[in-house]
């Protein structure tokens with residue numbers, strides 16, 4: 031069975047989820063300051079890995095992410111990054127090339 035490592039870290043307004051396998055490293059970067067809370071990503075995530083944050087409190091001035099991410103449920107499909115109208119989600123995929131030391135980096139969004 032393929033080994034999958036996941037981790038999550040927070041830096042300023044960026045919440046980053048990472049998934050590493052023998053073949054690739056994927057990073058899903060959510061910049062919650064860019065997010066307008068439209069909830070398109072929450073509705074379309076095929077794994078229900080996204081949920082609405084405290085939108086009413088945020089509208090009154092609370093500093094919190096409009097979208098909450100469950101990194102265990104996320105399968106790094108990139109749909110949220112592809113459909114977010116303001117590019118608050120970005121996904122980066124680095125494919126590991128087995129025959130060389132070089133990795134091929136692809137920016138999806």
Ligand code: SF4
Nearest residue numbers: 075104105107108110
């Ligand atoms: S990458 Fe896919 S599974 Fe993960 S949060 Fe986005 S839409 Fe959901």
Ligand code: SF4
Nearest residue numbers: 065066068069071114
């Ligand atoms: S689609 Fe983009 S702007 Fe809308 S809630 Fe999701 S991250 Fe925020």
